[in-house]
Amino acid sequence: MDVLLQQLLNGLILGSLYAMVALGYTMVYGILELINFAHGEIVMLGAMVAVSLLTLLVGAGVPVPLALFLALGAAVAVCMLTGILVERVAYRPLRNAPRLAPLITAIGVSIVLQNLAMIFWGRQYLSFPPVQEVQVYDWMGATVTNVQLIIVGVAALTMGGLLLLVNRTRLGRAMRATAQNREVAGLMGVDVNRVIAVTFAVGSALAAVAGLLIAAYYGIAHYNMGFTLGLKAFSAAVLGGIGNIPGALLGGLLLGVIESLGAGYIGDLTGGFLGSHYQDIFAFFVLILVLVFRPSGLLGERVGERA
Amino acid sequence: MKSKLLIALVLASMAGGVGASETVMIGCVAPLTGPQAHLGKDIENGARLAVDAINASQPTLGGKPVQFELQVEDDQADPKTATVVAQKLVDEGAKGVIGHLNSGASIPASRIYADNGIPQVSPASTAVAYTHQGYETTFRLMANDSQQGKALGQYAAKLGKRVAVVDDRTAYGQGLIDEVVKAVQASGAEVVGREYTTDKSTDFTAILTSIKSKRPDVVVFGGMDPQAAPMIRQMRTLGMKIPFMGGDGMQSAEFIKLAGPAAEGVIGSSPGLPLANMPGGAAFTKRYTERFGKIQIYAPFSHDAAEVLIRAMLKADSAEPEQYLPELAKTQIDGIIGPIAFDDKGDLKDGPVTLYQVKSGKWETLEIMGGASAR
Numbered sequence: 001m002d003v004l005l006q007q008l009l010n011g012l013i014l015g016s017l018y019a020m021v022a023l024g025y026t027m028v029y030g031i032l033e034l035i036n037f038a039h040g041e042i043v044m045l046g047a048m049v050a051v052s053l054l055t056l057l058v059g060a061g062v063p064v065p066l067a068l069f070l071a072l073g074a075a076v077a078v079c080m081l082t083g084i085l086v087e088r089v090a091y092r093p094l095r096n097a098p099r100l101a102p103l104i105t106a107i108g109v110s111i112v113l114q115n116l117a118m119i120f121w122g123r124q125y126l127s128f129p130p131v132q133e134v135q136v137y138d139w140m141g142a143t144v145t146n147v148q149l150i151i152v153g154v155a156a157l158t159m160g161g162l163l164l165l166v167n168r169t170r171l172g173r174a175m176r177a178t179a180q181n182r183e184v185a186g187l188m189g190v191d192v193n194r195v196i197a198v199t200f201a202v203g204s205a206l207a208a209v210a211g212l213l214i215a216a217y218y219g220i221a222h223y224n225m226g227f228t229l230g231l232k233a234f235s236a237a238v239l240g241g242i243g244n245i246p247g248a249l250l251g252g253l254l255l256g257v258i259e260s261l262g263a264g265y266i267g268d269l270t271g272g273f274l275g276s277h278y279q280d281i282f283a284f285f286v287l288i289l290v291l292v293f294r295p296s297g298l299l300g301e302r303v304g305e306r307a
Numbered sequence: 308m309k310s311k312l313l314i315a316l317v318l319a320s321m322a323g324g325v326g327a328s329e330t331v332m333i334g335c336v337a338p339l340t341g342p343q344a345h346l347g348k349d350i351e352n353g354a355r356l357a358v359d360a361i362n363a364s365q366p367t368l369g370g371k372p373v374q375f376e377l378q379v380e381d382d383q384a385d386p387k388t389a390t391v392v393a394q395k396l397v398d399e400g401a402k403g404v405i406g407h408l409n410s411g412a413s414i415p416a417s418r419i420y421a422d423n424g425i426p427q428v429s430p431a432s433t434a435v436a437y438t439h440q441g442y443e444t445t446f447r448l449m450a451n452d453s454q455q456g457k458a459l460g461q462y463a464a465k466l467g468k469r470v471a472v473v474d475d476r477t478a479y480g481q482g483l484i485d486e487v488v489k490a491v492q493a494s495g496a497e498v499v500g501r502e503y504t505t506d507k508s509t510d511f512t513a514i515l516t517s518i519k520s521k522r523p524d525v526v527v528f529g530g531m532d533p534q535a536a537p538m539i540r541q542m543r544t545l546g547m548k549i550p551f552m553g554g555d556g557m558q559s560a561e562f563i564k565l566a567g568p569a570a571e572g573v574i575g576s577s578p579g580l581p582l583a584n585m586p587g588g589a590a591f592t593k594r595y596t597e598r599f600g601k602i603q604i605y606a607p608f609s610h611d612a613a614e615v616l617i618r619a620m621l622k623a624d625s626a627e628p629e630q631y632l633p634e635l636a637k638t639q640i641d642g643i644i645g646p647i648a649f650d651d652k653g654d655l656k657d658g659p660v661t662l663y664q665v666k667s668g669k670w671e672t673l674e675i676m677g678g679a680s681a682r
Contacts (some may be wrong), residue, residue, distance in 0.1 A: 003520040007544070010512040109424045125533050126617045127565045136546050142480035143546040220565050267502070276514045277476050277503035304412060 002141025007264045008257060013148050015256020017217070020210040021233035022240070022248040023162060024203035031199050034260040037106040038086055040230020041113035041202050042079050047213025047221040048073040048117055051126045064131045075208040082113070083204030084197050092193070110230070116220045117223040117243070126221045130168060151213045158209050162202070167246060175199060179243070193304040235287050241297025250298060259283045323448035328372035331626040333616060334396035335609070336406030336416070337431075338384035345603055346408060350430055351379050352599040353606030354405050356591075357613035365567060366505050366624055375617055382407050386415045393419040400609075402626045403616040405609055410434030417445050424628045428616055430608035433555070433578055435482060438652040443632065444648055448608045448613075448642075450578035450658025450677065452479065455554055455562050456486025458660035458676035459527055459576050463487065464494035466550050467524020471500040473514060473538070483554045484529035492594045499523050506530060511538045512545065519547055522587070531556040533575075536565030550574060558663055558670065569678065570665045574673060578646060580659050581672050587643035611642035612640065 011253040021043055030038040050071045057067035084222065090109050094102040135146045146238045166172040178195045214229070215221040240251025262282025266274050273280070290298060335354045337347030342662060358375050366373050377400060380392040396404060397419060403426045404420055407413045407668035413432040420427045421442035429437065429447040433455070438445045450458075463470045470491045474484035488498050500521040502514040515538070526542065526549060528535055535557035542551060551573050558575030566573070582588045585607055595602050615638050623631035640647050648656045659677045663670040 003516060004518075006516045007513060010516060014510055014512070124563070125536075125565055127536075127567065130567045134544060136544060138546070143544065145544045147542070219540050219567065220509065220533065220537060222533070224507075225509070260513040264517045267517070275476075275501075276502035276517070277505050279513065 004143040005140060007260045008149075009105065009142055009144055009256030012259030013111070013152060013217070013256070014260060015153050015236075015253035017210060017214055018109055018233050018236045018256050019171045019249045019252025019254075020159065020206055020213070021154050021190045021229060022252045023159065023245065024207050024233050025230075025237040026242055026245060026248040027175075027199050028239075029237070030245075031175065031182075031196055032091070032095070033243075034102050035089060035106060035234065036091075036108040036200075036203075036228065038090075038113055039203065039207060039235075039290060040226035040228075040233065041110050041116055041117075042083055042207040042215070042226070043211045043229060044078045044117060044221070044223065044226030045082060045113065045210030046075040046204075047215040047225065048121055048126065048211075048223065049078045050208070050212040051124055051128055051221045052121070053216050054131065055126070055129050058131060068131065072209070072212055073244075075212055077206045079204040079208035079211070080173040080201040083200040083207075085249075087197055087200040092196075094284070110227075112225065114223060123223070128209070128215050128219045128221065132216075147216060148254075154209065154213060158206060171195075171198065174207065232283075235283065236296055239287055239290055241300030244297070244299045247299035254286075254298075257282055258286050328374055329368070330374050330376050330622070331368070332376050332378050332399065332401045333408070333511070333613065334401035334404040335613075336380045336382050336389070336392055336396070336404060336412075337408045339379070339381035339607075341383055343384050343408065346431075346605060347381070348385075349603035349605045350406065350408060350472070350609040351377075351665060352595065353430070353602075353609035354613040356594060356606075357610040358617070361614075361617050362471060366621055368620065369624055370543075373626070377613075382409075382412045382416070383410050384412060386411050389413075389416040390419060392416075397423045397425060398569065402620070402628060403631075404428070405430065405612040405616065407432065408605070410437055412438050413445075414440070417442055420444050426619075426628055426632055427529070428612040428618065428635075430612045431605050433480070438654050443636070443653075444628075446635065446653040448611055448615075448644060448655055450645065450660050451553070451654055452482050453486045454654075454658045454677065455576055455578050455660050456483045456529075457490045458662065459483070459552055459554060460490025461494055461661055461676065462488035462574070462576075462674065463525050463527050463552055464496035465492050468496045469499045469521070469523045470525055470527060471497055471518045471521060471523035472527045473500060473501070473502045473504060473511075473529070475504050475506045475508075475528075475534055477506050477530070479554075479556060480531075482529075482530035483556075484527065487527050504530070504534065506534065508534060509537050510519055511541050515545055515547065519545055523549060525550045525552065528553040528557065532559050532562040532565060536562055536570070539566050539573055540569045550578070560670075563665055563670070570668070572660055573665045575665075575670065576660050576662050578658060578660055579604075579608065581661055584661075584672070584675060585644050586641065589644045607643040611644050611647060613639065614642060615647060667678055 026038045053074050054071040086109050090105045091102055105279045136143050174190045174195050236251035236255040240247030259279050262281035263276045330343050337350040356519045358377050382389040384390050393416035408431045410432040414427045414437050421444045421644050426444045433449050433452050435451050435453045466596035472484050474480040500518045535553050539551050553575050555577040556578045563570045619631045620626045623634040657677050662673040663674050664673040
């Protein structure tokens, strides 16, 4: 029982990270019907900026809370700027082009960002400086650490903030209007270009926070870390119903838990025929099942609520 | 005027005498450009030290004075380039080859050497496959991955009777862990869990939780440092305080940097003896440092690679590969790295493996398994 509980906890922590990244995919898709494949790279950028700056500041003797704040601020700023720039340069000129064109551009942007990061930071792994003593708490036979609690807490806060932004503010209403019908929203006096740019900025800021959390959790950052992560988060967004914000949350958490349980039990279930490195089979099998029976994802039919 | 002419004549005849001593070309291949260039240079310098020392002793082959010449080539750690430079050495008439560094380069190149009957002694390649292709011309001076896995497994069994293993499903990780499992079982311990990951994963909490539930005494990982570092961190956060071990893929300074405080107490193995424990280590370090500076890793091994090649030629009294290859296979010498003899595959007999442990943020020698210390 304690093993199951531990696996569920593992899954929820992993899932909250997926969910934060999935939100970025879903927001952009909701507004532009564009799959922004470069989003995983924005997360990587956030992680790399935060880790390098944090290492520098902590090394220079800056107090840890201040260093964390500055590193996070810088990561958010860099990611927001990159997000806005990518939208302006790579997506806006193609907004009325056939759908395949911006998709290909998105893949191109992803490769460009990855290679720029490789040139700037090199191929080696960056390590997250030990800023916080890890404390392990026992809870009903399972363990959880203060770092994990912080991660889940920060993830919940930022995602809650996003929901408030989308549902309760004037900007959120403009975003929802743009998502429903871009032309009509424009006719109603919504500055569509600005709203789209802001959407990218908000998604990228979330990505920066996610990047910092991921680097803190795993202790490492690498120019290549955004690719698989982006793919998983994208799957989570599709699982929950792409374009739907609560769907991204649900999809992310679900994917994390499924992966965790899959990796934990697949070996025992198949009598050792499939090892734990096949954990992704579980996740993607569930994804296929959901898409076969509910093509728009778990929460996909609530089109009206998408951002 | 006359005396000057005489001197000139004498000088000319002396020069002719030197020219009459034959030159035997020995190839030396390693990556000399790219991220591993410093390791390649290490190999070149080690071999040069051996060749120069032997040349100074005025060697003879078939009664004629002979000089050995090192022909150095760059394989860029790339399998394709490795085959190109291998062919070049063959065409230029190399009689033996020291190299290559990477198993991925040694293996494709070995075929070209074997087709032309030219002996190849690698100072660094550890993949089992290199000497197991059925070629008579492949030799190496490093313990291979299977010898390393055996040492890791035996030590793990010493630490506890319940061993859990994880590998990253690469040829290296899987091969290493297969040997660990065999050695653990042969030592009377039990493998209580075998889990798998990939060489791109960073989240291991699920498999570690599953391992934890099987209550092992020690965990052995076959893979590289970018996975090993998050893995040990996650083990500690899951409250697993048991020892963590792995092969040379994680026995690196990078691992300590990435794992941070969690690296403390981790055990990593590496083929070969530490320089300080090599029988000829101190004297060699002095000779090498005077001429080239700091030894990286491979210089003692490439020195001995040159030594076994040339000694076999001198013993057979011929530089022709078909003449000296049998002598090479029968090599029995005390090298810098310890006693050198080959088994029927061309692997170092009883190749030593060193276990290191992280203490206060540094790899410290823990125990030497196999090799000279076992004799």
